[in-house]
Amino acid sequence: MKKIAVFLFTSLALHHIGAQNLIPSYKTRADMVSQANINNNLLEFSNLGVKTTGSSENTNAFNWLKNKYLSYGYAANQIQEDPFTFWGGDSKNLVITKTGTVYPDKYIIICGHYDTIVGPGVSDNGSGTSILLEAARILRNIPTEYSIKFIHFSGEEQGLIGSYHYADNIAYQGNVRKQDIKLVFNIDQVGGQLGNNNNTITCEKDISGQSANNAASAAATQELAVCTGLYSPLQTYISNAYSSDYIPFEEKGYTITGFYERIKSNNEHSADDTLANIDPVYVFNVGKAAVGALQHFAVASTSNDILGTHETAAQKDLETVNIYPNPAKNLLTVELPQSNLPFNIELSDMTGNVLLRTENQRNIDTTSLNKGVYMVSVKTGQNHIIKKVIIDK
Template sequence: MKKVTAFLFTCMALQNMSAQSFIQAYKNRADMVTQTNINTNLQDFAGLGVKKTGTTANNNALDWLKSKYLSYGYTAADLSEDTFTYAGNTSKNLIITKTGTLYPNKYVIICGHYDTIVGAGVSDNGSGTSIILEAARILKDVPTEYSIKFIHFSGEEQGLVGSSHYVDNVAYQGNTRVLDIKLVLNIDQVGGLIGNNNNTITCERDTGGVSSNNTASNAVTQELMACTTLYSPLQTNLSYAYNSDYIPFEAKGYTITGFYETIESNNQHTVSDTFANLDPVYVFNVGKAAVGALQHFAVASTNNNLLSTNESSVQKSGEAVRIYPNPAQNLVTVEFQQKVKQFNIEINDMAGNTVLALENQEKINTSGLKNGVYTFTIKTEKGNTTKKIIINK
């Protein structure tokens, strides 16, 4: 990963907030980023060792990423791999595609690299990797107008090899632009250093390269800054894009933006880039900013249901469902306006973990659930509906 030494312009992005509205549903989903999940992802990433491009550890990291997406409910058809070679070794970029409702062939890309060159690279770039995973988990069932590609690049540390291969062979083929990309949001090294006052994140805009895309990049970076202040507790710095996986996209004229830590840890590319040395709360807060911004860029549903924000086909068909009482204690009732022969119920906590899965059960014993907020998803042959229920004993 890069080292930025340029002067950074401190900015709170207040000038954009009047034009960019706060959306409660976006904030609710941003708040679904959990410190537990961030920590687990970072520690798992550290446990995979030195993930140098083309090594067994690098391949193991790829398998770990794929298993995470499958656990979130993505299917094998949603996942694709872009294989390339470097110095005689084979490595792969991993691409997960979530299809948009109005513009299925226009993409918002959120990306970061998973390879490391010295040490475990928990900040550079386990931090970006963990945030992309959380964003994919949270937005799995949230309708977005634009398609989203969650991309994990390898070969970054050898000179943007993986992202260059993807741009030259997937986004472009020869001189033909194949992918219509709305923008690229790159997240690289946002772990900070534990003990620093990590209350600010750097937002990066395009200031060089292909000049025709600079204005668009500046505009979306201003939007990124506004989203950061709307959906996270972080302040923002404005800087320039440099030497990470968005650069090959920029060279082809695409619009780019990105996140990078403001107070540099200087642990990148050393054995000191460990979980113990980064600030996990900083990663957590950047994750909130990323989820808020990604919803803005992809134009996510503003329905306030937390997990599935589709207007339920159950409700459209007249089979409205009541789940009560709310708050509840030890018993929750599911009641349909019309008789439903077959239905399934899935109850998830706010970390996205399934705590109960039931079939055709209208009286649900919740005595085993701890106090807190849960999502109850009712699935029938005609569709799904999700409601938020508070358990308060």
């Protein structure tokens, strides 16, 4: 994704907060975004390699995504493969539909691309991919008035090929609008650069193509910024939509908005777009903002009785695992909430190579490791958590 480096500061004081108040159930669900799940999604995405459109790695990524949705409990009839051909071969978009209770034929699309070039593309766009997965997991059993389509596009890096295919052949057919789309909410490159002050997210509004939809986009983007302040710790900037998967929809007259990192990491489309360089906490916070905003746009149930998180109590307990010191020198200590459970620990480098394995051992000797960033995976039964640690000799 390429961006224009022009930003306009937006304070929450400029928004019509009176029209949007914090909804406790929305906040509860936004807070269910799991740092462990984000980290694991990013690691798995990284391990899939360079996912160039049409490659076997791209196909593997598609199948990985499809299996994620099946594991969350989405039915086969909710999952659609959208194949397309292009000058370099064949690829597929993945479309998951969650039907609305009041307006089943009117859609909120939340989307991001999963193809990459040169490197594994953990920020561009493993970050957006990971957030879509968490939003889908959390909201699977939450009633929403409008239908939601979670769409993972391929071919973005070759010129928005997958999203143009969808907009031109499914949302539209010829000059006939086939899908009533309330909003397209795109998430692309929100990984940040590790070490930057990643406390602000860019909210993107429409300035290109058709002008009749600009006012609606500006209003939606303002609402997105307010939701960000309500459901995450992030501040917001308003900038302009440019060269990502919402553009084909904008050209068809649909309303668009999106998220993009505020401080550019400048490693997109390079071998440096890796797990070692991404800021997973930033992705986590953008995920909270996205889940809050998606509920607002789709008008989710305000009841706290139906949370449907597909997360066990054991997994929630595991998220309280404490690994210290961090940074460490020669010894890491792992504290688990339940000391009587058997557990396995794997320590891997940022390319996914496992360097150390232990069973039921809470103290890990790291003297053999070089200075750098590593991932620690703690597993108990079917549950696991992954945390990033720094070894500083």
